[in-house]
Amino acid sequence: MEFSVKSGSPEKQRSACVVVGIYEPRRLSAAAEELDAASDGFISGLLRRGDMEGKLGQSLMLTHVPGVLCDRVLLIGLGRERDFTDGGFRQAVSVMANRLQEAGAAEAVSYLSNLHVKGRDTLWRVRETVLGVSHTLYRFDQLKSKKDQPRRPLRKLTVSVPSRRELPGGEQAQREAVAIAEGVSFARDLGNLPGNICTPTYLAEQAEALGKAHKQLKVEVLERKDMESLGMGALLSVARGSRQPPKLMIMHYQGGPRDQKPYALVGKGITFDSGGISIKPGAAMDEMKFDMCGAASVFGTIKAVASLELPINVIGVVPASENLPDGDASKPGDIVTTMSGQTVEILNTDAEGRLVLCDALTYTERYEPQTVIDIATLTGACIIALGHQAHALLGNNNPLINDVLSAGRKAGDRAWELPLWEEYQDQLKSNFADMANIGGRPAGTITAACFLSRFTKKFRWAHLDIAGTAWNSGDNKGATGKPVPLLTQYLLDRVEENA
Ligand code: BES
Ligand code: MN
Numbered sequence: 001m002e003f004s005v006k007s008g009s010p011e012k013q014r015s016a017c018v019v020v021g022i023y024e025p026r027r028l029s030a031a032a033e034e035l036d037a038a039s040d041g042f043i044s045g046l047l048r049r050g051d052m053e054g055k056l057g058q059s060l061m062l063t064h065v066p067g068v069l070c071d072r073v074l075l076i077g078l079g080r081e082r083d084f085t086d087g088g089f090r091q092a093v094s095v096m097a098n099r100l101q102e103a104g105a106a107e108a109v110s111y112l113s114n115l116h117v118k119g120r121d122t123l124w125r126v127r128e129t130v131l132g133v134s135h136t137l138y139r140f141d142q143l144k145s146k147k148d149q150p151r152r153p154l155r156k157l158t159v160s161v162p163s164r165r166e167l168p169g170g171e172q173a174q175r176e177a178v179a180i181a182e183g184v185s186f187a188r189d190l191g192n193l194p195g196n197i198c199t200p201t202y203l204a205e206q207a208e209a210l211g212k213a214h215k216q217l218k219v220e221v222l223e224r225k226d227m228e229s230l231g232m233g234a235l236l237s238v239a240r241g242s243r244q245p246p247k248l249m250i251m252h253y254q255g256g257p258r259d260q261k262p263y264a265l266v267g268k269g270i271t272f273d274s275g276g277i278s279i280k281p282g283a284a285m286d287e288m289k290f291d292m293c294g295a296a297s298v299f300g301t302i303k304a305v306a307s308l309e310l311p312i313n314v315i316g317v318v319p320a321s322e323n324l325p326d327g328d329a330s331k332p333g334d335i336v337t338t339m340s341g342q343t344v345e346i347l348n349t350d351a352e353g354r355l356v357l358c359d360a361l362t363y364t365e366r367y368e369p370q371t372v373i374d375i376a377t378l379t380g381a382c383i384i385a386l387g388h389q390a391h392a393l394l395g396n397n398n399p400l401i402n403d404v405l406s407a408g409r410k411a412g413d414r415a416w417e418l419p420l421w422e423e424y425q426d427q428l429k430s431n432f433a434d435m436a437n438i439g440g441r442p443a444g445t446i447t448a449a450c451f452l453s454r455f456t457k458k459f460r461w462a463h464l465d466i467a468g469t470a471w472n473s474g475d476n477k478g479a480t481g482k483p484v485p486l487l488t489q490y491l492l493d494r495v496e497e498n499a
């Protein structure tokens with residue numbers, strides 16, 4: 001799929017299709033007005049006849065519109081103009097993408113990007129068009145023997161900007177959005193792959209392939225024996241129950257000066273979480289193949305950063321393992337020594353994410369990072385707290401928290417802060433070790449972050465719990481690719497800040 005940016009009038013475009021918006025009730029957007037004038041009132045005539053009301057979600061494909069050079073005109077309903085905000089824009093873009101794909105119009109020009117969206121600029125609209133189209137047309141059919149591909153898929157979309165003056169900015173926004181969209185698709189593919197294919201070894205191969213594809217990216221993979229010499233007792237304890245060897249990937253992206261401290265991203269890579277000996281109930285257990293979506297978001301973000309060749313240094317760290325029950329698996333009550341030297345009593349083997357992350361976080365200290373963000377499908381409690389709309393965000397540094405919140409708002413991939421007060425730490429008390437790996441039912445997302453906070457004292461750290469946002473369940477079950485947009489935006493903002 002190819003994108004480009006252009007300015008100019010809709011009636012003068014030569015393409016298979018031109019796309020314009022219609023507000024409710026039967027009101028023409030500016031671009032629709034232009035087509036209407038060029039076609040001698042053809043479109044307003046249709047609306048008067050009652051062919052389209054302009055409700056959000058509606059669409060109408062027209063052919064042979066007089067006075068217009070494009071083969072087709074696609075009208076997209078926008079709802080009432082004063083209610084048209086972020087969500088409406090996204091839905092309109094998604095309806096457009098589906099209709100273009102069905103129509104077999106391999107090329108199109110969209111004027112939805114000229115619409116006014118409260119509080120958003122042209123750059124945002126270009127970006128959301130690219131991301132939205134790519135998100136809507138994404139398919140995961142590599143494991144279906146019969147693929148139902150459209151006969152003439154949409155291959156090229158031109159995104160309109162209102163004036164020539166906005167072309168350079170628009171092109172930059174398009175370039176960034178394409179990189180983010182590719183990062184998102186990569187993260188979705190990794191997430192959607194089943195546990196029997198996407199193993200820790202598979203993830204390590206993917207990391208190495210990424211390293212080969214980008215010259216500014218160097219990839220290291222630590223094996224079980226390396227983890228043993230480093231004393232990563234927590235990470236190793238999770239891998240005990242699995243026949244698949246654990247892997248710890250470190251991706252070094254160097255786009256900035258050698259001596260500039262990196263931004264670190266650490267992603268939970270549990271390629272299947274059965275709960276281990278504290279085994280999970282059977283319902284929807286298949287969805288625990290998505291327990292590596294934190295890792296996938298690190299892969300996707302590194303891919304986006306590398307393809308944009310951002311002038312900063314970034315380190316991606318991914319501890320990967322399965323969590324399975326076995327005669328040799330960790331048992332409730334077992335005590336392990338982490339790389340930091342602190343000991344942990346494993347009261348529940350299903351709280352494994354924090355065990356792999358704590359050693360990966362300690363390992364990250366050696367890079368003296370400017371900031372560290374970890375991303376994890378860490379707690380079911382997060383879904384109870386925030387549902388599927390926001391990532392939970394906790395951390396030990398206010399400016400960093402604000403930067404992450406702001407990146408999420410800009411990217412439409414939002415996080416919401418939960419408190420990490422000292423008082424919650426008591427819930428992790430153990431009679432036999434320095435801490436327990438669970439803190440009881442109340443505030444499960446917070447106590448999980450409390451656990452991690454004991455391994456992040458040496459740097460500015462933020463934690464994103466993406467349990468509710470990393471994938472959809474039900475009819476459109478599948479990975480979302482979040483929070484690649486937030487993370488990439490966070491890094492783009494750091495580039496701006498350094499400039
Ligand atoms: N991967 C799960 C968290 C999860 C569960 C994410 C369901 C999304 C949907 C994590 O490893 C886990 O099992 N957490 C436990 C922690 C508990 C034992 C303290 C949980 O949330 O139940
Ligand atoms: Mn678990």
Ligand code: ZN
Pocket residue numbers: 270273291350352353377378
């Ligand atoms: Zn898990």
